């Protein structure tokens with residue numbers, strides 16, 4: 001209905017028009033940041049009258065915006081076709097103005113009265129979104145960087161220096177494309193088997209490496225194999241870690257593995273996958289992305305950026 005009204009009046013207000021255009025282009029996917037009826041608010045901007053100065057300029061601006069959105073959507077469709085996706089990925093909603101409060105689900109947040117970084121597998125949200133995370137860093141496939149950039153699918157990396165150090169440049173390129181590089185320890189050891197000082201070297205040592213080579217100390221840390229103890233969280237907190245995202249499902253080129261009994265995705269679920277090549281699993285990084293995106297899209301979810309929520 002709003003669409004019809006917008007068509008009749010044409011360009012009464014930029015955001016309203018953008019939403020109407022988005023609604024057409026995205027055909028059913030949530031148009032980011034568009035609230036129904038926002039142009040009907042009392043006290044809102046007055047409608048331009050034909051012939052009044054500014055009305056023509058507004059009309060031109062709206063038409064230019066519509067052309068831009070159309071071009072963007074055409075590029076998305078072309079990218080999905082080029083990379084062999086079974087379906088167009090759904091668009092994620094705009095990130096929340098305030099990040100949700102995340103509490104641990106495994107009992108380590110408050111221990112003897114101290115607050116430790118929360119450990120979780122799912123981000124609390126009602127949106128049909130999931131988060132894609134990639135671990136370790138052994139495989140450095142240039143095709144993956146191009147694919148994710150062209151498809152505009154967000155993901156977060158959790159790097160372990162022992163497999164990253166032979167090519168920091170690859171991950172610098174990834175970072176330049178908007179991916180956050182997070183901590184996955186220096187040497188990928190089983191942390192509960194280490195002393196507190198050994199854990200400090202593994203976790204805080206990786207913070208130092210990430211800062212040295214990529215200019216940033218991350219606030220997210222994932223323990224290798226998802227194994228940790230109280231010392232892990234204390235040490236992580238001491239060198240700047242704010243949260244410990246684990247995962248609810250794991251993606252492979254030929255299947256998914258689930259942590260939850262219902263073998264399904266849920267709003268806010270974190271999906272784990274790895275930087276691996278064809279010698280490690282049955283396919284390429286691109287095959288893995290095609291597989292996980294099919295699962296995510298078939299179930300009606302969009303991929304959102306973890307760092308926008310955590």
Ligand SMILES: [Zn+2]
Pocket residue numbers: 135136184188224225
């Ligand atoms: Zn790992």
